[in-house]
Amino acid sequence: MSDFRPQPSHNLAGQHPVWMGDQALGRLEHWLTSHAAGAKVVVLGDENTMELCLPVLLEQVPALREALNIQIRSGEQSKDLEVCRALWGHLAELQADRQAVLVNLGGGVVTDVGGFVAATFKRGIRFVHVPTTLMGMVDAAIGGKTAIDLGGVKNLVGAFADPVATCIHTAFLRTLGKREVINGVAEMVKHGLVIDADHWNEVRRAPLYDLHALTPLIHRSALLKAEVVARDPHEQDQRKLLNYGHTIGHALEAFAMESAQRSLLHGEAVAIGMVCATWLSWRLGLLDRDRMNAVEEHLMGLFPAFHLQETDTHRITELMRHDKKNRGDEFRFTLLTGIGSARTDVPVSAAQVAEALEHYRLLLPDVRLRHHTQA
Ligand SMILES: NC(=O)c1ccc[n+]([C@@H]2O[C@H](COP(=O)([O-])OP(=O)(O)OC[C@H]3O[C@@H](n4cnc5c(N)ncnc54)[C@H](O)[C@@H]3O)[C@@H](O)[C@H]2O)c1
Numbered sequence: 505m506s507d508f509r510p511q512p513s514h515n516l517a518g519q520h521p522v523w524m525g526d527q528a529l530g531r532l533e534h535w536l537t538s539h540a541a542g543a544k545v546v547v548l549g550d551e552n553t554m555e556l557c558l559p560v561l562l563e564q565v566p567a568l569r570e571a572l573n574i575q576i577r578s579g580e581q582s583k584d585l586e587v588c589r590a591l592w593g594h595l596a597e598l599q600a601d602r603q604a605v606l607v608n609l610g611g612g613v614v615t616d617v618g619g620f621v622a623a624t625f626k627r628g629i630r631f632v633h634v635p636t637t638l639m640g641m642v643d644a645a646i647g648g649k650t651a652i653d654l655g656g657v658k659n660l661v662g663a664f665a666d667p668v669a670t671c672i673h674t675a676f677l678r679t680l681g682k683r684e685v686i687n688g689v690a691e692m693v694k695h696g697l698v699i700d701a702d703h704w705n706e707v708r709r710a711p712l713y714d715l716h717a718l719t720p721l722i723h724r725s726a727l728l729k730a731e732v733v734a735r736d737p738h739e740q741d742q743r744k745l746l747n748y749g750h751t752i753g754h755a756l757e758a759f760a761m762e763s764a765q766r767s768l769l770h771g772e773a774v775a776i777g778m779v780c781a782t783w784l785s786w787r788l789g790l791l792d793r794d795r796m797n798a799v800e801e802h803l804m805g806l807f808p809a810f811h812l813q814e815t816d817t818h819r820i821t822e823l824m825r826h827d828k829k830n831r832g833d834e835f836r837f838t839l840l841t842g843i844g845s846a847r848t849d850v851p852v853s854a855a856q857v858a859e860a861l862e863h864y865r866l867l868l869p870d871v872r873l874r875h876h877t878q879a
């Protein structure tokens with residue numbers, strides 16, 4: 505499998521190499537011995553990646569055996585200023601200078617927080633992402649966005665900063681739970697839907713728990729993201745394609761966080777966001793009904809139902825107004841114009857968003873049943 509190499513003339517954020525395939529960890533070993541000899545090297549992980557992934561990493565990347573390890577608690581709560589403060593403090597105690605290297609071993613939480621800490625410590629030290637979740641491999645660890653949450657708002661504080669490279673070793677996924685695998689599949693489906701119809705078809709038919717079969721699709725999905733981001737690192741136009749499903753998805757994530765008994769992973773929220781956005785694409789005349797039905801059927805079959813009350817719609821649109829990417833009462837959506845093609849910045853009203861959410865709500869089996877019994 506070939507690696508991703510951005511155009512040499514570019515040096516903006518979002519244009520880092522992605523190492524993939526059997527040689528990925530070997531490339532990391534080579535880079536460390538040739539570019540970080542004598543430098544302070546720190547591996548950052550959470551309790552799961554330190555237990556399950558670090559031994560594999562150390563076996564295959566001997567240059568890391570002398571590295572210092574720092575562990576944060578797993579979960580979104582670690583994308584937090586206090587965690588950053590502690591990490592900056594550790595780096596200072598270790599007398600890390602600007603030659604230091606931070607190796608972020610984990611899912612999107614570790615790469616987001618580790619990337620942000622590295623980007624800001626002494627105005628930026630070098631870092632490498634070694635994603636260990638599917639979400640990390642196809643999305644979070646690619647493209648140079650780093651962030652932490654503040655005051656309950658996701659990714660409110662962050663920076664664009666590129667890792668030296670992102671190193672994708674899919675064998676790490678062997679220990680990942682099924683719910684986490686499907687969570688990452690949401691972003692693969694998204695890449696197919698907005699950029700590449702073949703990818704959509706492959707992902708749709710793939711045996712998702714067969715790592716051997718999934719690996720080439722993971723590489724393809726990571727490449728699709730890397731290519732879009734390299735063309736538009738700061739989200740001026742093309743990168744907005746990747747926001748498909750996220751306008752409503754982010755609000756749903758925030759909504760689920762407010763109601764303690766209902767948890768929703770990022771990919772699960774995006775999947776519902778994609779159901780709504782696909783319906784809006786049809787409603788606004790951009791997508792035909794057959795294609796809408798095919799996308800909807802696939803997503804509804806793959807992801808768990810998230811039960812909404814009719815009254816929840818209001819709160820969700822309110823949360824959308826708080827999103828840093830939205831302004832006022834009109835939202836800008838990325839919508840499908842076909843399978844594998846999309847349009848960015850399509851204006852959608854709050855009333856249309858409410859209709860889309862209601863459409864999702866009525867798709868859920870027990871809502872349908874309830875309406876039927878009442879009829
Ligand atoms: N920067 C970006 O462009 C970007 C893009 C998408 C998502 N994100 C962010 O990523 C975060 C979500 O990332 P995630 O879904 O990877 O979640 P995560 O980092 O919380 O990981 C999920 C769980 O899996 C565990 N885990 C990780 N690797 C494992 C392995 N190999 N085996 C067993 N368990 C393992 C973790 O400890 C954690 O409990 C969110 O904060 C989201 O905002 C960022």
Ligand SMILES: [Zn+2]
Pocket residue numbers: 643691750770774
């Ligand atoms: Zn996402």
